Amino acid sequence: MSAHLGNGESIALGDLPVLSVAALRDEVIGGVARGRRLAAYFGAGRRGDALRVVAVVAGDDDGELLACAADVSGSYDALTPDCPQAHWFERELAEQWGVEPRGHPWLKPIRRIPDAFFRVDGEEVHEVAVGPVHAGVIEPGHFRFQCHGEEVLHLEIALGYQHRGVERALVGGPDRRTLAYMETLAGDTTIGHALAHALVREALGGGGAPPRALAIAGIALELERLANHIGDLGALAGDVGFLPTAAYCGRIRGDVLNATAQLCGNRFGRGLVRPYGLDHDVDDALREDLQRRLAAARQDFAVADRLLWDSPSVMARFEGTGLLSLDVCDEIGLVGPAARACGAERDVRQNHPHGIYRFVHIPICTWPTGDVFGRAHVRSIEVQRSFAFIQELLDSLPGGPVALERPAPPAADRLAVALVEGWRGEICHVALTGADGRFARYKVVDPSFHNWFGLALAMRGQQISDFPLCNKSFNLSYCGHDL
Amino acid sequence: MIMAIAAVIHLLVALLLAPLLLGVINRTKAVFAGRRGQPLLQLYADLAKLLRKGAVYSGTTTWVFRAGPLVTLAAVTVSLLVVPFAGVRAVGAFPGDFVLFAYLLAVARFFTVIAALDTGSSFEGMGASREVAFSALAEPALLVGLAALARRAGGASLSDCYEAVRLFDFGPNGGLPLLLIGAAFFVVFLAENARIPFDDPNTHLELTMIHEVMVLDHGGPDLAFVQYAAALKLWVLGALVVGILLPLRTGFVALDFGFGLAAMAVLAVATGCVESTKARVRLTGVPQLLVAATVLAGVGFGLTLR
Numbered sequence: 134m135s136a137h138l139g140n141g142e143s144i145a146l147g148d149l150p151v152l153s154v155a156a157l158r159d160e161v162i163g164g165v166a167r168g169r170r171l172a173a174y175f176g177a178g179r180r181g182d183a184l185r186v187v188a189v190v191a192g193d194d195d196g197e198l199l200a201c202a203a204d205v206s207g208s209y210d211a212l213t214p215d216c217p218q219a220h221w222f223e224r225e226l227a228e229q230w231g232v233e234p235r236g237h238p239w240l241k242p243i244r245r246i247p248d249a250f251f252r253v254d255g256e257e258v259h260e261v262a263v264g265p266v267h268a269g270v271i272e273p274g275h276f277r278f279q280c281h282g283e284e285v286l287h288l289e290i291a292l293g294y295q296h297r298g299v300e301r302a303l304v305g306g307p308d309r310r311t312l313a314y315m316e317t318l319a320g321d322t323t324i325g326h327a328l329a330h331a332l333v334r335e336a337l338g339g340g341g342a343p344p345r346a347l348a349i350a351g352i353a354l355e356l357e358r359l360a361n362h363i364g365d366l367g368a369l370a371g372d373v374g375f376l377p378t379a380a381y382c383g384r385i386r387g388d389v390l391n392a393t394a395q396l397c398g399n400r401f402g403r404g405l406v407r408p409y410g411l412d413h414d415v416d417d418a419l420r421e422d423l424q425r426r427l428a429a430a431r432q433d434f435a436v437a438d439r440l441l442w443d444s445p446s447v448m449a450r451f452e453g454t455g456l457l458s459l460d461v462c463d464e465i466g467l468v469g470p471a472a473r474a475c476g477a478e479r480d481v482r483q484n485h486p487h488g489i490y491r492f493v494h495i496p497i498c499t500w501p502t503g504d505v506f507g508r509a510h511v512r513s514i515e516v517q518r519s520f521a522f523i524q525e526l527l528d529s530l531p532g533g534p535v536a537l538e539r540p541a542p543p544a545a546d547r548l549a550v551a552l553v554e555g556w557r558g559e560i561c562h563v564a565l566t567g568a569d570g571r572f573a574r575y576k577v578v579d580p581s582f583h584n585w586f587g588l589a590l591a592m593r594g595q596q597i598s599d600f601p602l603c604n605k606s607f608n609l610s611y612c613g614h615d616l
Numbered sequence: 617m618i619m620a621i622a623a624v625i626h627l628l629v630a631l632l633l634a635p636l637l638l639g640v641i642n643r644t645k646a647v648f649a650g651r652r653g654q655p656l657l658q659l660y661a662d663l664a665k666l667l668r669k670g671a672v673y674s675g676t677t678t679w680v681f682r683a684g685p686l687v688t689l690a691a692v693t694v695s696l697l698v699v700p701f702a703g704v705r706a707v708g709a710f711p712g713d714f715v716l717f718a719y720l721l722a723v724a725r726f727f728t729v730i731a732a733l734d735t736g737s738s739f740e741g742m743g744a745s746r747e748v749a750f751s752a753l754a755e756p757a758l759l760v761g762l763a764a765l766a767r768r769a770g771g772a773s774l775s776d777c778y779e780a781v782r783l784f785d786f787g788p789n790g791g792l793p794l795l796l797i798g799a800a801f802f803v804v805f806l807a808e809n810a811r812i813p814f815d816d817p818n819t820h821l822e823l824t825m826i827h828e829v830m831v832l833d834h835g836g837p838d839l840a841f842v843q844y845a846a847a848l849k850l851w852v853l854g855a856l857v858v859g860i861l862l863p864l865r866t867g868f869v870a871l872d873f874g875f876g877l878a879a880m881a882v883l884a885v886a887t888g889c890v891e892s893t894k895a896r897v898r899l900t901g902v903p904q905l906l907v908a909a910t911v912l913a914g915v916g917f918g919l920t921l922r
Contacts (some may be wrong), residue, residue, distance in 0.1 A: 261738045261823075262738065263822070263823065268820040268821065268822055269821075283899060283900075370895075372819075372821065372824075373895040373896055374812045374813075374816040374818075374819065374891070374894075374895050375895040376648060376649050376891065376892045377892065379649075380649035380650060381649075381650070384650075444894075444895060446813065446894045446895040446896075447895040449897065450895055450896070450897075454898075596898065596900060597823055598899040599824075599898065601823055
């Protein structure tokens with residue numbers, strides 16, 4: 134009943150099946166029950182009284198993306214009771230379009246500060262409010278804990294302080310501002326989001342970037358992963374007060390960011406990835422420079438990494454903290470290292486490969502424990518894999534140009550879906566074009582959108598003093614969520 | 617006469633050099649991390665800066681909140697009067713002064729805690745509850761250890777106890793009991809001064825803090841008092857640790873005094889090494905460590921009963 138498409142492909146809007154709400158529920162709930170995931174679920178715009186909702190379901194086993202739509206007006210039977218993955222999406226839908234998912238168990242806005250929080254009754258229960266202004270220089274978000282002594286009974290996370298209205302600003306594009314928006318959806322995932330946008334543009338216009346651009350974009354994406362994973366490992370060590378790894382990783386992250394700056398002039402990779410190619414090429418001198426820098430960083434990281442894993446006092450803090458089971462992970466649809474640390478084989482680079490990942494494979498790293506240890510361990514292995522991957526690509530860069538001379542404009546009345554494995558997990562961009570070939574709706578699903586709820590669940594029954602450690606092990610984006 | 621002068625000199629030296637200990641700890645940590653680190657005298661600069669500032673008081677606080685830092689500093693300063701250093705008897709030594717010592721520290725803690733509770737902040741409340749729970753477990757280790765020292769010295773003042781400690785004392789009451797008590801005191805020293813593995817003095821994460829979170833609302837001169845009192849407490853408890861583990865005595869007061877200062881520096885470096893190589897224990901693991909310290913002190917006490 135759904136339209137089938139691959140990652141980075143588009144279909145004509147006429148081919149998008151518009152189902153009844155009941156049929157859409159069956160498609161999504163049935164698909165998720167068979168092991169697929171809800172990658173995106175959003176309102177695409179009003180047609181008269183009715184709101185057209187679009188669902189994109191990703192099949193990780195067969196690499197297929199299933200898209201379908203339905204028209205809802207007023208209210209409809211919520212998906213969430215039967216498919217918890219829709220929880221956050223339906224709250225967003227109600228917030229953005231005013232439709233009511235009937236029977237949603239916790240229907241309140243996700244980007245506005247709620248009037249009331251979930252409260253646990255009891256004389257000995259106390260409430261702790263953290264944020265939105267935090268002690269460190271980080272983004273704003275509010276955390277409301279219900280505690281019994283040091284034990285957390287429940288955590289509710291209220292976001293929305295970073296809401297900028299990006300999705301609305303993208304409508305009518307692509308224009309000169311579009312790429313700037315893409316590169317700042319989440320500043321630490323510049324390459325990931327820019328790449329997803331490039332895939333969407335190429336899917337809409339047809340054709341794609343030349344091979345050399347694919348390889349260099351892959352290098353840039355892995356550099357971004359390296360910088361963030363290494364930074365996270367250092368920050369995790371810092372949160373448990375383990376000085377050496379915290380200090381070394383902070384420096385090595387800088388080295389990797391500097392390597393990215395050599396590539397494109399910006400430490401976070403801005404101005405590199407463009408639809409149909411790149412704005413910067415790698416000459417032989419630069420290639421050797423990158424190889425030298427990364428070899429040194431790789432060596433330094435090996436030392437810092439070993440220090441961390443060889444310290445029993447650190448392991449005692451990591452093991453068993455912030456537990457999530459594989460069942461819960463699948464139920465709420467976690468993505469990225471957080472999902473792989475629960476044992477889920479979920480990695481866009483393998484399940485829905487795009488660009489260079491079709492030709493050069495990078496193994497999935499999983500770990501079955503679902504705790505802070507698992508999330509740190511997966512990162513540590515991924516760092517090693519990314520170093521190897523980059524080295525392999527640098528040794529055998531394809532020749533040719535890095536960009537097409539005449540990028541094609543987006544075609545009219547189409548829907549395109551792109552998935553990219555950013556360092557935090559699956560980035561999903563869905564674009565619908567109007568009759569004029571302009572974006573009628575541009576939906577961005579940052580991995581944080583899937584994972585924030587996972588953090589709330591991971592805290593249940595934990596010590597409140599372990600929250601910062603747990604939070605860091607997810608390291609989710611506030612602005613990527615709030616958009 | 618010489619001893620009396622030396623005792624007064626110790627008071628002055630302690631008041632002057634206590635903040636330097638923190639500088640040495642921080643420098644050690646910086647060296648481990650491959651950083652240059654802050655200046656050794658940073659805390660002095662911080663104190664001078666804070667003393668020049670005004671303080672801001674929340675409308676929900678009362679005189680209790682303002683009294684907290686003052687009483688804490690006063691109590692810790694008075695406790696200095698009964699602490700012997702490098703073989704020099706304390707100015708205010710009298711039989712049973714170790715009980716006064718323990719309870720002066722308790723008074724300091726009590727006022728820090730109620731000043732924290734006075735703010736009505738949930739963070740400070742959590743910190744206060746942690747501080748009280750953990751210090752209740754650290755106190756037995758200190759008192760049992762002091763009782764053992766008093767037993768083997770046959771005197772009941774801290775100065776008597778520490779005079780009876782000798783380096784290379786392998787007699788039935790030296791050696792092992794002293795080592796056990798010294799180890800227990802080192803643990804108490806780390807716990808009471810909010811050092812790793814009990815607390816992280818560098819963290820900015822309120823939810824994980826014990827001591828630091830209780831003083832978040834203090835500013836200006838009040839914060840200076842809090843920080844200076846913390847430095848003095850580090851010195852006071854540090855003197856008790858090095859008095860057992862590094863009791864170098866030559867008979868020449870000036871030389872002993874120099875050795876004593878060097879021993880304090882060694883202690884600060886050792887603390888820095890611990891902080892650089894260990895992660896913090898989980899909060900639920902803190903009681904286990906403190907009970908272990910009490911057990912060490914208890915075994916030391918048992919050995920002196922033979």
